[in-house]
Amino acid sequence: MQLTAPSxxxxxxxxxxxRRRPGSSGxxxxxxxxxxxxxxxLIGLLLASPAASAATNDPCTPDPQTACLIGTMRTAAGxxxxxxxxxxxxxxxxxxVTTGDDGRWTLAVTQAGDYTVTLDVATLxxxxxxxxxxxxxxxxxxxxxRQGGALFPLGTPQTGGTxxxxxxxxxxxxxxxGADPTTSAPTGxxxxxxxxxxxxxxxxxxxxxxxSVGLSLVYGTTGLSSFSHGxxxxxxxxxxxxxxxLVGLPLWLSAAIAIAIGxxxxxxxxxxxWSPLRxxxxxxxxxxxVTIGLSMALQYLFQFLFGGGRLRIVTTSSSxxxxxxxxxxxxxxxxxxxxxxxxxAVAYFLLFTRTGRATRAVxxxxxxxxxxxIGVERVIRTVWVGAxxxxxxxxxxxGLYFQATTWNMGGTxxxxxxxxxxxxxxxxxxxxxxxxxxxxxxxxxxxxxxxSDMRYAGALLILILVLLVRPQGIxxxxxxxx
Amino acid sequence: xxxxxxxxxxxxxxxxPATAAYALAAIGLNVHxxxxxxxxxxxxxxxxxxxxxxxxxxxxxxxxWMAVIAALTAAAVFAVILGIPTLSLRGDYLxxxxxAAAEIARLTVRSSSLTAVTGGNSGISGNDFKGSFxxxxxxxxxxxxxxxxxxxxxxxxxxxxxxxxxSLVVIAIVLVWRWMRSPWGRVLKGIREDxxxxxxxxxxxxxxxxxxxxxxxxxxxLGGMIYVLPSAVQADALGRTLTFNVxxxxxxxxxxxxxxxxxxxxxxxxxxxxxxxTLRDLPFDIVSSTQAEAFSWVLVGVTLMLLVIFRPQGIxxxxxxxxxxxx
Numbered sequence: 001m002q003l004t005a006p007s008x009x010x011x012x013x014x015x016x017x018x019r020r021r022p023g024s025s026g027x028x029x030x031x032x033x034x035x036x037x038x039x040x041x042l043i044g045l046l047l048a049s050p051a052a053s054a055a056t057n058d059p060c061t062p063d064p065q066t067a068c069l070i071g072t073m074r075t076a077a078g079x080x081x082x083x084x085x086x087x088x089x090x091x092x093x094x095x096x097v098t099t100g101d102d103g104r105w106t107l108a109v110t111q112a113g114d115y116t117v118t119l120d121v122a123t124l125x126x127x128x129x130x131x132x133x134x135x136x137x138x139x140x141x142x143x144x145x146r147q148g149g150a151l152f153p154l155g156t157p158q159t160g161g162t163x164x165x166x167x168x169x170x171x172x173x174x175x176x177x178g179a180d181p182t183t184s185a186p187t188g189x190x191x192x193x194x195x196x197x198x199x200x201x202x203x204x205x206x207x208x209x210x211x212s213v214g215l216s217l218v219y220g221t222t223g224l225s226s227f228s229h230g231x232x233x234x235x236x237x238x239x240x241x242x243x244x245x246l247v248g249l250p251l252w253l254s255a256a257i258a259i260a261i262g263x264x265x266x267x268x269x270x271x272x273x274w275s276p277l278r279x280x281x282x283x284x285x286x287x288x289x290v291t292i293g294l295s296m297a298l299q300y301l302f303q304f305l306f307g308g309g310r311l312r313i314v315t316t317s318s319s320x321x322x323x324x325x326x327x328x329x330x331x332x333x334x335x336x337x338x339x340x341x342x343x344x345a346v347a348y349f350l351l352f353t354r355t356g357r358a359t360r361a362v363x364x365x366x367x368x369x370x371x372x373x374i375g376v377e378r379v380i381r382t383v384w385v386g387a388x389x390x391x392x393x394x395x396x397x398x399g400l401y402f403q404a405t406t407w408n409m410g411g412t413x414x415x416x417x418x419x420x421x422x423x424x425x426x427x428x429x430x431x432x433x434x435x436x437x438x439x440x441x442x443x444x445x446x447x448x449x450x451x452s453d454m455r456y457a458g459a460l461l462i463l464i465l466v467l468l469v470r471p472q473g474i475x476x477x478x479x480x481x482x
Numbered sequence: 483x484x485x486x487x488x489x490x491x492x493x494x495x496x497x498x499p500a501t502a503a504y505a506l507a508a509i510g511l512n513v514h515x516x517x518x519x520x521x522x523x524x525x526x527x528x529x530x531x532x533x534x535x536x537x538x539x540x541x542x543x544x545x546x547w548m549a550v551i552a553a554l555t556a557a558a559v560f561a562v563i564l565g566i567p568t569l570s571l572r573g574d575y576l577x578x579x580x581x582a583a584a585e586i587a588r589l590t591v592r593s594s595s596l597t598a599v600t601g602g603n604s605g606i607s608g609n610d611f612k613g614s615f616x617x618x619x620x621x622x623x624x625x626x627x628x629x630x631x632x633x634x635x636x637x638x639x640x641x642x643x644x645x646x647x648x649s650l651v652v653i654a655i656v657l658v659w660r661w662m663r664s665p666w667g668r669v670l671k672g673i674r675e676d677x678x679x680x681x682x683x684x685x686x687x688x689x690x691x692x693x694x695x696x697x698x699x700x701x702x703x704l705g706g707m708i709y710v711l712p713s714a715v716q717a718d719a720l721g722r723t724l725t726f727n728v729x730x731x732x733x734x735x736x737x738x739x740x741x742x743x744x745x746x747x748x749x750x751x752x753x754x755x756x757x758x759x760t761l762r763d764l765p766f767d768i769v770s771s772t773q774a775e776a777f778s779w780v781l782v783g784v785t786l787m788l789l790v791i792f793r794p795q796g797i798x799x800x801x802x803x804x805x806x807x808x809x
Contacts (some may be wrong), residue, residue, distance in 0.1 A: 140608065149604065225574045282791065285521060285573045289790045294525070296726050297783030304769075304776040335527070411722070415585055418578050452597035454602075460582040460589075467579055468567040 066144040069107045070195040071150045073099045075128050080104075081154060083122040090115030098123075102309045114141045116148040128154045133156055192325035197445045200324040200460060205440020207401055208413065209433045210394030212420040213346055214387025216432035219421065220363035221376075221383050222274065223284040227291040229391055230414030231298035236262045236392025237399030237409060238302060242312040251314060255396045262392025263385045270384035275377065295411070302407035310404035313396070335397040342393060346386075350429055359383060363428075416443065416456060419463035425473030435473070438462075488759040490630045492567035495755040499639065501747050502531075502647035503709035507724075508731045508743030509654045510701030516804075517658075517667060518694040518740035519674030524564070525702050526724035527584030531556040532703025533710040534591055534600060537611040547779050550707070557703030561585070561696040569691045584725065592717035612638065615711060639712040647708045651744065654691060654701055656691040659740045670694055723779065730786045736799030745797060754778045 023150050049321075069088060073081035076160065080103025088107055093115075096103045109115065119139035121130065130136065130152060142148035213231045236258045243254030277287055318331035328336075350356040360381045361369040370376045398413065399405035420439040423433025439459050446458035495501060502799025507525055514522040544552065560583075568579045591600040602607065619636035625809030626635055661667045669690055672680040681687050706720065727750070746786045761774035769777065795801045 050569055060632065112507040151604065226579065279793065283578075286790055286794065288577065289733075290787045292726055292729070292787075293783045293786030293790065295783070296723065296786065297780045300776040300779035300783065304780060397807065399759050415578075415582050419582065422575075451593050454589055454593045454595070457586045457593075460586050463582050464567055464579055464586075467571060467575060471571060471575065 031095070033336060053212065067109050068147040069117065069140055069150065070147050071099075071105055071117070071152070073103045073154065075125060075154055081125050081128060084125070085120040086150075087118045087120065088115055096120075100385060101195060101380045109142070114139050115148070116140075119152050124154070130154060130408065143205040179186070183196075194445070194448065195325045195447055196327065198441060199323075200326060201228050201441030201442070201444030202337045202437065203328070203332055204401065204436035204444055205396055206343070207397045208420055208440050209311035209343055209418060209436035210339055210397065211413070212417045212424075212432040212436045213343065213429050214383075214390040215417050216421045216424070216429050217359065217363075218387050220428065221359065221380050224274070225284075225288050225303070225418070227288065227414065228295040228298060229291075229387070229417065230408065231295050231302070231410075232262060232265065232388045232391035232411030233395035233398065233413065234299070234302055234405065234407065235265060236310065236312065236395025237405035238306060238395075238407075239392070240313045240399060241306075241405060244313055245311070245315075254313075255393070258396050259392045260387050262395070266384040266386075266388025268382065270381050274384070275381070278380075291428070294412075299408055299411055306407060308407060310406055312404045313399045318457075319412060319425045331400055335400055338393075339397060341392070346390070346429070355379065412456075415463075416459055419459055422463055423466050423473055428473070430475055434465035484763060486630075488756065488763060490755045491759045492752050494631055495751045496748055497644055497648065498751065499643050499647045499712050501751045502644070502651050503705045504728060504731055504751065505651050505744045505747035506647075506654055506705030507702050507728045508705075508707060508735070508747055509651070509658055510698035511728050511732050512737060512739075512743050513657065513661075513694055513698035513701065515732065516742070517662065518670045518673065519573075520569075520691060520695060520698075521573045521577045522580045522695070522698070523615030523725055524582075524584030524718050525728045526559060526722065527564075527580070527587045528557045528699040528702030529661060529706030529709060529724065530584070530587050530591065530720040531560045531699075532706030532715065533715050534606075535703070536557060536707045537606045537710065537715045538612040541606070546618050547612070548801055553703050553707055554700050555805060556781075557699045557706075558696050561699035562692065565692045565695045569688055569695065581722065581725070585722070588717050588721055599718070601715070603717070605714055605719075608638065608710075608712075608714040611715070612711060616640070616642070621685055643708070643711055650704055650708065654704075655740060655744065662740065666690075666693075691721065726786065730782050730789070733786065733789045733794065733796050734803075736796030737794075738800070738803040739796075739798040742796055742798045749797075752780070754782070757781065 004044075067186035071086070073084045075081050081099060082103065083100055084099045084105075085096055086099075086105060088094070090109065093107070093109055095107065098108050116139050119130070121136055124130075136152075138150045138152070140148040140150045157390065176242055176304045192449050211229065211233050214232075215226060218224055218229070239261050240251070240254045240260035243249045243257050244251055249256075249257070266383075273290070274287065277290070282290075314331075318329040320327050320329055321333055358369065358374045358379050359382070361372070361374055362376050366376050369379075383466060395405070395410065399409065402409070416439050417436075421432045422435070423438055424433070424435030439462070442462060443455045444457040446455040450458060505546045510528065511522060511525050514520040514525075522641075536549045537558035539549035540554035564580060564583050565727075567632055568576045571579070590596065591598075592603050592605075594602045596602060616638075619640070619642040621635040621642055624635055625632055626641060627633075633644070636642045636724045645751070668678060669685055672683075672685075673687055673690055677687055710716075731746035731750050732743055733746070734750060735742030735744065737805075758771075758774045758778050761769050761777065762771055789796065795804045
């Protein structure tokens with residue numbers, strides 16, 4: 001239901017999704033080419049970008065007769081560098097390729113050997129320079145059935161070449177494509193880096209809390225550690241992308257729809273999977289492995305439908321706000337306020353409403369709660385809907401915070417959510433909030449003392465250390481751990 | 483639709499090095515989960531230790547046998563570090579911690595700050611570490627074909643690698659078969675069924691679990707080495723998806739059985755290859771090849787769900803033997 005919506009005809013499939021079949025017969029290839037050209041022209045028109053820039057960019061699949069040369073060009077800010085030309089010469093080719101709208105270029109070759117890839121510096125986007133200006137060409141050696149990558153990092157020129165040429169595993173190593181959606185988190189322009197990172201961490205922690213609170217409530221009421229909660233986050237972000245970018249609705253309406261779809265998916269999941277499993281008395285560890293399968297299926301379903309690239313929910317950038325030594329964008333500030341408001345509402349719900357009290361009662365002791373007349377199944381259904389709706393909101397806001405979402409965004413922050421929930425004490429909603437803030441601040445501030453691409457590793461290390469010292473977490477009770 | 487090519491691809495998958503690598507990793511997971519009941523969701527971390535340990539040691543000029551020992555040591559150390567905080571915890575905690583530890587390992591080796599050692603994000607190119615293994619090859623140079631399957635004798639995705647990989651699988655299967663019938667294996671089984679009962683017999687449960695974790699991790703490391711030898715070492719190829727694939731293989735073939743991991747690996751890769759090749763060969767471009775790849779992982783995920791719900795014992799297993807909820 002919610003998963004079929006994205007395949008609407010308005011979905012412009014990126015040009016790189018099309019494939020090139022090596023060794024296909026002549027007429028068919030012509031037909032393919034003409035179809036491809038027509039489509040690319042259409043897409044080009046739609047995106048109001050030069051269609052020619054993508055014409056040489058059909059993707060390539062390594063097979064026993066074909067090797068692929070690939071690369072992605074990104075500007076210093078991390079956006080795709082479109083229209084950069086590279087000249088490739090080698091055993092059987094001498095040609096020029098151009099990067100497509102996602103900054104990727106590919107070239108299929110039919111002979112193994114050394115290929116020289118030369119970057120045409122003049123075609124770089126305005127203001128972009130090579131990080132290592134002396135290296136404008138790389139030699140890539142590929143074998144048939146493999147890919148060889150040639151990367152030319154852009155950025156401030158440095159000494160010490162960083163252009164790299166690497167053969168990478170071909171199709172046999174499917175799996176994570178390593179698109180790390182989180183590398184472009186807004187790094188502050190504030191005067192005080194410590195204060196700036198602290199503020200970023202606080203915001204990230206609040207957004208993380210939206211997702212973790214739901215994870216924690218589900219664990220508290222059902223005992224299930226749901227590994228597919230990350231995909232609920234991605235679902236929210238991707239639905240926001242679909243409704244803003246593909247349907248063209250305003251952001252607030254798209255976000256509302258995304259949250260509604262998220263909640264609906266929670267209802268369906270509980271009704272279709274988890275409730276029957278509980279009735280069959282399938283153990284929680286077994287259910288946990290089911291969520292792992294679900295997570296994998298959903299994650300690759302997103303990749304199947306939307307490709308592996310970055311999906312930007314909004315394409316405009318928002319104006320900065322200066323608060324003391326800290327700079328945040330208006331959008332980030334609004335996101336944080338929304339998160340605080342919603343988390344406050346959740347706290348009110350849990351503490352002062354009838355259903356909220358029932359939820360806490362089920363968390364404490366389902367049997368006793370049932371005996372005192374609480375409809376445990378109804379409470380659990382409510383919790384699932386609430387948890388997935390919160391995750392969807394978290395996804396929309398996180399997607400805005402990272403400036404883009406990807407098919408595996410949720411998977412990337414899932415472990416941070418688990419770290420937050422474990423740190424706070426599994427199953428306690430307020431512990432999840434506290435844990436999220438700690439994890440958010442730690443993971444952002446860790447980049448002050450360690451390489452920023454390892455900052456999440458630092459947050460996960462906390463998870464393991466907490467389990468060593470205080471397995472029940474900050475607010476948990478000791479008797480929960482076996 | 484070229485059925486000969488599809489069939490050739492599918493049959494070639496039966497004895498591909500990757501199939502052997504997954505079988506080894508699944509055998510290791512079988513020692514963890516099938517024999518001892520440990521829910522290790524970080525098998526990819528052990529494979530990563532093996533792959534990077536071997537590649538880095540080789541690049542520093544170590545001979546093959548020392549590089550293998552270095553890789554196995556790395557995996558054993560990883561297992562001990564992982565085991566100390568987690569083996570006394572409940573099953574789902576162990577799952578979260580192992581998956582987090584594997585992820586820490588992956589984030590660390592792909593960090594650009596370690597580019598000098600691990601190659602960072604782009605990993606280690608095959609030519610940098612395959613040399614010594616290829617030089618150890620006793621076969622003559624050139625290539626050899628068996629029916630439609632033609633591979634180089636010694637280079638990269640070679641017959642030599644296939645011989646080594648499948649010999650390792652056979653050795654691992656024989657070892658696990660012996661272990662399962664040994665007194666030691668019976669203690670592990672006892673821990674899987676009822677930890678407290680074993681403890682009451684005076685056995686050091688923690689120690690036995692640690693031994694199982696290390697041994698299974700060593701098989702994972704061997705699998706990791708075989709996994710990267712046909713191509714290159716890339717941290718993102720050694721991520722969570724790999725772990726989940728290994729789990730699916732184990733549960734498909736049957737946990738706590740001797741041949742389950744082997745059967746699961748062969749079955750999963752031939753079926754996936756069939757689906758991918760068929761989708762690619764469909765007339766008209768209904769799905770792109772990246773989509774075919776994504777679709778096959780969706781199928782793996784769904785298979786994992788259905789297996790756990792409806793047939794946790796897999797094809798060969800005995801339902802009474804597979805107690806997922808035991809510790």
